[in-house]
Amino acid sequence: MPLISIRNLSKIFGPNPKRALPLLAKGLSKSEILAKTGCTVAINGASFDIEKRETFVVMGLSGSGKSTMIRCLNRLIEPTAGEILFDGKDIMQLDREALRNLRRYKMSMVFQHFGLLPHRSVLDNVEFGLEIGGLDKATRTEKAMNAIELVGLKGFEQSRPSELSGGMQQRVGLARALANDPEVLLMDEAFSALDPLIRTQMQDELIDLQARMHRTIVFITHDLDEALKLGDRIAILGPEGRVQQIGTPEEILCDPADDYVRAFVQNVDRTKVITASAIMQKHATVTIPKDGPGTATRLMEKKRTDVVFVTDTDRKLMGIVTIDDAARLARRNQRDLTPVISDRVFTTTPDTAISDLLDTAVTSRYPIAVIDEDRVLLGVVDHGAVLAEVRVGVDDEAAPVRLSDIENATVDPDATFPEAGSDQAAGAVNLHKQTEEAVS
Numbered sequence: 001m002p003l004i005s006i007r008n009l010s011k012i013f014g015p016n017p018k019r020a021l022p023l024l025a026k027g028l029s030k031s032e033i034l035a036k037t038g039c040t041v042a043i044n045g046a047s048f049d050i051e052k053r054e055t056f057v058v059m060g061l062s063g064s065g066k067s068t069m070i071r072c073l074n075r076l077i078e079p080t081a082g083e084i085l086f087d088g089k090d091i092m093q094l095d096r097e098a099l100r101n102l103r104r105y106k107m108s109m110v111f112q113h114f115g116l117l118p119h120r121s122v123l124d125n126v127e128f129g130l131e132i133g134g135l136d137k138a139t140r141t142e143k144a145m146n147a148i149e150l151v152g153l154k155g156f157e158q159s160r161p162s163e164l165s166g167g168m169q170q171r172v173g174l175a176r177a178l179a180n181d182p183e184v185l186l187m188d189e190a191f192s193a194l195d196p197l198i199r200t201q202m203q204d205e206l207i208d209l210q211a212r213m214h215r216t217i218v219f220i221t222h223d224l225d226e227a228l229k230l231g232d233r234i235a236i237l238g239p240e241g242r243v244q245q246i247g248t249p250e251e252i253l254c255d256p257a258d259d260y261v262r263a264f265v266q267n268v269d270r271t272k273v274i275t276a277s278a279i280m281q282k283h284a285t286v287t288i289p290k291d292g293p294g295t296a297t298r299l300m301e302k303k304r305t306d307v308v309f310v311t312d313t314d315r316k317l318m319g320i321v322t323i324d325d326a327a328r329l330a331r332r333n334q335r336d337l338t339p340v341i342s343d344r345v346f347t348t349t350p351d352t353a354i355s356d357l358l359d360t361a362v363t364s365r366y367p368i369a370v371i372d373e374d375r376v377l378l379g380v381v382d383h384g385a386v387l388a389e390v391r392v393g394v395d396d397e398a399a400p401v402r403l404s405d406i407e408n409a410t411v412d413p414d415a416t417f418p419e420a421g422s423d424q425a426a427g428a429v430n431l432h433k434q435t436e437e438a439v440s
């Protein structure tokens with residue numbers, strides 16, 4: 001079950017907003033409804049789910065309804081129509097007390113302009129919510145100190161907000177939200193007021209923090225790069241208050257739902273966002289040593305591959321065997337693959353961006369094994385697939401791959417590719433030529 005489900009949510013500001021609902025249903029535009037009723041449509045019939053432990057980004061330009069959306073989730077703004085289920089319960093039905101508890105213990109908000117109390121110390125600011133919640137001093141100090149440590153502010157607990165940089169002040173905001181141990185963090189343009197460098201640093205730290213704390217985060221931003229970097233999934237709000245598309249960063253970049261989203265993403269360098277896991281073949285060719293060389297050659301014939309990844313029975317990657325090695329062993333009728341397993345395997349993690357794989361993929365003859373921290377084989381990235389992704393960018397004028405991405409890709413023109421004359425080989429040579437032309 002999703003943690004939060006939003007069904008047909010609409011918010012209309014102005015006099016007698018319910019009057020505008022039928023017009024919305026008829027498909028009238030925001031400006032038509034404003035002219036007829038004096039009401040402003042902020043959200044128009046949004047429906048989506050937010051899963052536990054995901055970072056869900058709501059992205060849109062100014063006025064698209066992002067702030068309204070995030071404030072509807074905890075009813076700081078009352079929706080005009082629709083349902084919001086939290087853990088299966090309709091929050092529209094909560095009484096004041098239950099709503100207060102929801103805001104205090106289930107969903108904490110981090111604001112763009114930090115919202116700190118200037119005359120209180122960092123510690124007192126972080127303790128503030130706990131104090132209102134009626135916790136005793138010792139417990140709230142302990143919880144606050146844990147949160148302060150989590151966001152890397154240990155040693156600053158007695159400082160005043162004005163003595164801290166913007167990035168540090170927002171850490172205080174984050175610590176204050178985390179001190180309540182909430183299930184959901186609502187982050188409203190939380191990094192938008194920070195300098196670009198600090199902003200990038202805070203994004204990285206949020207990713208790190210989330211890897212450790214596994215909260216559900218709803219993050220609002222007008223910045224597409226920030227959305228692509230932080231979001232497990234992204235909802236894009238359009239100018240009419242409608243959700244234009246919901247998807248992973250890859251889905252939004254590679255398969256925009258409409259012209260609005262397409263225009264939005266056209267200048268993004270996809271190779272920086274699409275990761276190895278998105279293009280790997282999950283059912284990689286695999287054998288285990290005791291199966292012998294016969295198995296390897298048969299697999300190679302069947303799958304038309306010239307390399308086999310060797311794993312143990314737990315799918316832990318041990319090495320690779322090439323078709324030549326396997327054939328030699330088969331001729332000698334040797335059953336044990338161990339002597340020819342090469343550990344010169346190119347490996348990568350699933351979240352490596354394709355642009356970072358390019359060099360290895362183009363210069364190496366072998367596919368790249370995608371492994372997790374325990375060297376468990378997750379799949380295989382074929383260099384043809386990497387090149388195909390890059391070519392999409394090269395061929396598509398709307399989304400050029402930046403030269404800096406391919407400059408370093410050294411291509412050996414004499415390299416032999418698995419199927420000479422195939423798309424893969426042509427791709428490599430094209431890329432080589434383009435690189436040369438571009439450099440000269």
Ligand SMILES: Nc1ncnc2c1ncn2[C@@H]1O[C@H](COP(=O)(O)OP(=O)(O)OP(=O)(O)O)[C@@H](O)[C@H]1O
Pocket residue numbers: 013014040041042060061062063064065066067068069222
């Ligand atoms: N209290 C209000 N009264 C009337 N109209 C409002 C109110 N709050 C928001 N709106 C209107 O609702 C629409 C959505 O506003 P909202 O602030 O949610 O957008 P946003 O995407 O968060 O924009 P920004 O990034 O500029 O904050 C806008 O047209 C805005 O003018």
